[in-house]
Amino acid sequence: MRVEIWSDIACPWCYVGKARFEKALAAFPHRDDVEVVHRSFELDPGRAKGDVQPVVTMLTRKYGMSEAQAEAGEDNLGAQAAAEGLDYRTRGRDHGNTFDMHRLLHFAKEQGRQDELIQLLYRANFAEERSVFTEGDERLVELAAEAGLDAEAARAVLADPSRHADEVRADEAEAAQLGATGVPFFVLDRKYGVSGAQPAEVFSRALTQAWGEHSPLKPVDQGDPAEGAACGPDGCAVPQQD
Amino acid sequence: MRVEIWSDIACPWCYVGKARFEKALAAFPHRDDVEVVHRSFELDPGRAKGDVQPVVTMLTRKYGMSEAQAEAGEDNLGAQAAAEGLDYRTRGRDHGNTFDMHRLLHFAKEQGRQDELIQLLYRANFAEERSVFTEGDERLVELAAEAGLDAEAARAVLADPSRHADEVRADEAEAAQLGATGVPFFVLDRKYGVSGAQPAEVFSRALTQAWGEHSPLKPVDQGDPAEGAACGPDGCAVPQQD
Numbered sequence: 380m381r382v383e384i385w386s387d388i389a390c391p392w393c394y395v396g397k398a399r400f401e402k403a404l405a406a407f408p409h410r411d412d413v414e415v416v417h418r419s420f421e422l423d424p425g426r427a428k429g430d431v432q433p434v435v436t437m438l439t440r441k442y443g444m445s446e447a448q449a450e451a452g453e454d455n456l457g458a459q460a461a462a463e464g465l466d467y468r469t470r471g472r473d474h475g476n477t478f479d480m481h482r483l484l485h486f487a488k489e490q491g492r493q494d495e496l497i498q499l500l501y502r503a504n505f506a507e508e509r510s511v512f513t514e515g516d517e518r519l520v521e522l523a524a525e526a527g528l529d530a531e532a533a534r535a536v537l538a539d540p541s542r543h544a545d546e547v548r549a550d551e552a553e554a555a556q557l558g559a560t561g562v563p564f565f566v567l568d569r570k571y572g573v574s575g576a577q578p579a580e581v582f583s584r585a586l587t588q589a590w591g592e593h594s595p596l597k598p599v600d601q602g603d604p605a606e607g608a609a610c611g612p613d614g615c616a617v618p619q620q621d
Numbered sequence: 622m623r624v625e626i627w628s629d630i631a632c633p634w635c636y637v638g639k640a641r642f643e644k645a646l647a648a649f650p651h652r653d654d655v656e657v658v659h660r661s662f663e664l665d666p667g668r669a670k671g672d673v674q675p676v677v678t679m680l681t682r683k684y685g686m687s688e689a690q691a692e693a694g695e696d697n698l699g700a701q702a703a704a705e706g707l708d709y710r711t712r713g714r715d716h717g718n719t720f721d722m723h724r725l726l727h728f729a730k731e732q733g734r735q736d737e738l739i740q741l742l743y744r745a746n747f748a749e750e751r752s753v754f755t756e757g758d759e760r761l762v763e764l765a766a767e768a769g770l771d772a773e774a775a776r777a778v779l780a781d782p783s784r785h786a787d788e789v790r791a792d793e794a795e796a797a798q799l800g801a802t803g804v805p806f807f808v809l810d811r812k813y814g815v816s817g818a819q820p821a822e823v824f825s826r827a828l829t830q831a832w833g834e835h836s837p838l839k840p841v842d843q844g845d846p847a848e849g850a851a852c853g854p855d856g857c858a859v860p861q862q863d
Contacts, residue, residue, distance in 0.1 A: 392857055395850075396850075396851075438856065444856075489785050489788050541732070543731050545732060545733040546730075561851035561853025562852055566838060567841075568811070569811055570839060571839050571841050572839070572840055573840075575849025576849065576850045576851065577849045585841040595800060596812065596814035597812060597813050598814055599809075599823065599826060599830060599831075607818065608638075609634050609803035609817035610629070610631075610634050611802050612803075614680065614683070616803075
């Protein structure tokens with residue numbers, strides 16, 4: 380069974396929701412048969428690459444919150460993160476464009492390192508004092524290397540904005556097609572959708588429900604079976620004509 | 622709706638089956654809403670990279686056919702290909718390992734050029750006099766460039782056997798999981814499977830059937846909706862606690 384998770388590194392509920400989902404997955408009896416795929420979703424795709432703001436400033440300017448409201452929101456997130464055993468800096472974080480991180484995550488996917496990298500990116504963004512937005516590509520190269528990727532190769536991906544860009548856009552188009560307007564957004568076997576950082580019990584229920592309906596492919600009525608020629612381990616069968 | 626096609630460049634029925642599928646797709650009223658994804662399947666994964674044989678020799682040695690049987694099979698394939706408007710060299714083709722071609726196809730996918738490249742690889746392998754197996758990476762680099770990829774970047778992918786290798790393996794593992802033992806293998810919306818180079822009418826029926834059942838995601842029972850916090854265009858909603 381396959382679970383796709385649309386999320387953004389700049390999305391605190393994605394950070395919290397991933398931990399809640401993983402708690403449910405760890406307790407799921409068929410966990411070894413569940414493949415998790417991370418999909419891209421940018422919360423702020425219109426923001427220019429170099430346009431970085433403190434989170435609280437962004438919240439007051441973009442959403443018209445008072446500073447006290449913004450800080451209360453961060454405090455609440457800090458408490459929710461702590462309840463999942465996650466570190467969360469409630470003051471002093473930055474907000475910026477995450478397109479390059481998503482490109483890098485697609486690169487990590489091809490190397491089998493996507494989960495390692497997303498974990499490190501979340502940690503770097505939400506728990507560490509250094510900004511993931513203001514130090515240029517080198518900070519991301521460092522995290523890529525920590526995730527087990529080749530630093531030189533990661534640097535080359537970051538330097539060429541076309542690399543993996545289509546995959547990021549394709550993920551985002553698919554999210555829209557599936558009806559996701561916010562993240563985290565979990566899709567189980569392309570059949571069930573769970574929106575938001577739900578409690579672990581909701582994810583447990585979703586996994587159980589989707590697993591119960593996980594079905595092998597249905598064959599299409601193929602008419603004369605002799606017509607479906609295929610190549611396999613025994614060669615390329617030539618259809619038998621009667 | 623998404624159609625995934627597992628296939629191998631060394632698989633003549635994949636070449637023919639793709640054309641038949643495309644005929645059906647071109648006539649399908651919702652064709653603009655169908656996304657086609659190519660997935661990797663190697664017919665001969667155990668063959669070493671440099672181990673290249675004439676197709677007829679391979680057929681006689683590997684499957685114990687007589688030369689006449691092997692040639693008759695090729696003649697039949699040539700006729701089936703011609704019926705789809707495809708060129709097919711019935712004599713003198715080579716057989717070899719296709720792992721690098723699959724890696725390159727995954728690279729092309731990230732650049733939005735996968736279909737262009739697979740088309741050119743099929744043509745090069747089945748219709749052109751030059752072998753795609755004996756000229757080393759440069760022949761593939763040439764085809765990649767023709768498909769609109771950067772030649773230098775394609776060369777770098779081919780030179781590093783780890784690039785996109787996991788994606789090829791993941792496709793193959795998924796094919797096994799879905800019950801595919803041969804190719805071409807078509808999967809519609811992860812719900813219907815069509816095996817082999819079926820006539821276009823079978824693909825038309827499959828497209829119609831899968832389209833009719835194409836359903837939006839079902840929501841999972843999420844209990845208290847206030848618990849599902851998410852970030853979206855209006856910021857990161859804090860769940861309202863009563």
